[in-house]
Amino acid sequence: xxxxxxxxxxxxxxxxxxxxxxxxxxxxxxxxxxxxxxxxxxxxxxxxxxxxxxxxxxxxxxxxxxxxxxxxxxxxxxxxxxxxxxxxxxxxxxxxxxxxxxxxxxxxxxxxxxxxxxxxxxxxx
Numbered sequence: 001x002x003x004x005x006x007x008x009x010x011x012x013x014x015x016x017x018x019x020x021x022x023x024x025x026x027x028x029x030x031x032x033x034x035x036x037x038x039x040x041x042x043x044x045x046x047x048x049x050x051x052x053x054x055x056x057x058x059x060x061x062x063x064x065x066x067x068x069x070x071x072x073x074x075x076x077x078x079x080x081x082x083x084x085x086x087x088x089x090x091x092x093x094x095x096x097x098x099x100x101x102x103x104x105x106x107x108x109x110x111x112x113x114x115x116x117x118x119x120x121x122x123x124x125x
Contacts, residue, residue, distance in 0.1 A: 004039075004042045004043075004044070004045050004046060005041075005042025006042075006066075007039075007042070007046060007051075007065045007066065008039050008040040008041055008042040008046075009040070009042070010064070010065045010066075010067070011039065011040055011054055011058075011065060012040045014058045014060055014064065014065075015040075015058060018058055018059070020057075020058075022036055022037055022040065025054070025057055025058075028053075028057045029050065029053040029054055029057055030053070031050065039054075048062075051065065
């Protein structure tokens with residue numbers, strides 16, 4: 001395994017722990033998402049200036065990229081966690097369904113007093 005691949009893996013682990021997407025981090029360090037992805041995959045060597053920018057963005061020391069111990073994603077996961085694209089998509093769909101149901105309920109609530117009023121006035125005539 002190349003040193004750049006090991007560094008790329010570590011950067012990816014720390015990025016995931018911080019709940020950032022590749023696009024977010026690439027934008028934050030002023031790099032194209034494509035080139036940033038190559039860093040994580042170990043396809044290109046990382047310059048020291050980019051390592052410093054990445055470390056600052058991830059709020060870690062540059063030396064953390066070279067540690068031998070594995071970072072345990074679950075152990076360092078933020079209390080509220082992070083979601084995959086699929087989970088976010090499912091959540092967005094559920095929210096849309098709920099919004100539609102809320103709109104139906106609001107419509108029903110506004111109609112209900114009119115229905116009651118009509119029934120009441122018909123019974124009293």
